[in-house]
Amino acid sequence: MKVFVIDLSVCNGCYCCQIACKDEHVGNDWMPYARPQPDTGQFWIGLAEKVRGHVPQVRVSYVPNLCHHCDDAPCMEECKAEAIYKRDDGMVIIDPEKCIGCKLCADTCPHNAIFFNDQLNLAQKCTGCSHLRDSDPEEWTEPRCVDQCPTEAIRFGEESDFADFIAEAEPYRTEAGTKSRVYYKGLPKxxxxxxxxxxxxxxxxxxxxxxxxxxxxxxxxxxxxxxxxxxxxxxxxxxxxxxxxxxxxxxxxxxxxxxxxxxxxxxxxxxxxxx
Incomplete structure (x- = not known):
């Protein structure tokens, strides 16, 4: 099954991941995976920038946040329309055709990674660019955010291939207990x-x-x-x-x-x- 691994020690806050996601999804209808992402108000991968400390001892931290494609996903449990499902590769998808716009999934997500499209009356989030990987698996082995990361801070692949990384990593919000499939090294302490x-x-x-x-x-x-x-x-x-x-x-x-x-x-x- 697939995982995202993110090494914050080499993330330089360039926002390429966020821009690439916008480029891929704004104005593009990728049914049955996702309807178009709105121009504003949603970042299916969003870079959180935080200034820490007091002058002159200051550090700036960058943490990309996206759907964690949890193995124990509370959004799936709460969805009354059974519109949310986990693929065989581990990616969690909100079916745009089944979503009834009840917002329960967005309210439940502990990672703040599900957004609501008022115009289309449906919940939306990262799909792991499953539409690309399914349509051309030889050309597209990873999502756009990973492909565009210049420092390779974000990587994507089989869980077994990243076993050494995962052994030294941690979830973004451990207290959520959702068995996240996104692993971080170098989270700011x-x-x-x-x-x-x-x-x-x-x-x-x-x-x-x-x-x-x-x-x-x-x-x-x-x-x-x-x-x-x-x-x-x-x-x-x-x-x-x-x-x-x-x-x-x-x-x-x-x-x-x-x-x-x-x-x-x-x-x-x-x-x-x-x-």
Missing amino acids: KFIAGTLYEPNDKEVIIGASCTLTDEESGEVFTETTNNFGDFWLENLKDNRSFTLTLEKDGYSRTITGLTTDIDRGLGDIPMDMKG
């Missing part, structure tokens, strides 16, 4: 970052030891400030409380009660002499 400096000389402190301790579990994260005096402690769990200890030669500082409800850029941190 919380970070705590800052810049250390000596307040008298106004010079950054290079090579300082930065130790972050989870106040609940005792788990420890370590980092060393770079040539700009910066440290980045990343891949932290959400909504945890940490103690940060900073040390270099005769300088030290401890900061308690740092929480990861958000990504935290601590800005410039003056270091005190041990005393």
Whole structure:
């Protein structure tokens, strides 16, 4: 069965996937797979761009989101018209001829990947470009979004061929529990970052030891400030409380009660002499 695998470490936010999907589906009737996508208001694959942290410690994350073609798809269970079905290749399709426009599937989808076309009175979403792959399987082995991705951040194929990738990946929304067929590596996790400096000389402190301790579990994260005096402690769990200890030669500082409800850029941190 088919899967999408997405490596966010090489996604550069070019929007080619989103544009390619629009190009393929806007104004094109691909019955019985899908009716035309509206010009505006729907992105069957949409790129979410999020600015994280505080100036000057800022990261920008890009996460493509599409139908997750779930093995336990709540949209299928809720559809009273039995218009939603899973193909043998794992792709979930909304049959445009059977859809009665009740909107239950869109309301149920935990991935916000089903849209409603008011003009046509039907639900619509990613089809995995099944119309292309069925019509010319030798030419089209993957959807348009995958074909147009310049960095190969999005790939598509047999689940067995991506076994190594999947072993290191995770669903976008694990809590949904829908057995998603879209796997991500590099999903943004919380970070705590800052810049250390000596307040008298106004010079950054290079090579300082930065130790972050989870106040609940005792788990420890370590980092060393770079040539700009910066440290980045990343891949932290959400909504945890940490103690940060900073040390270099005769300088030290401890900061308690740092929480990861958000990504935290601590800005410039003056270091005190041990005393």
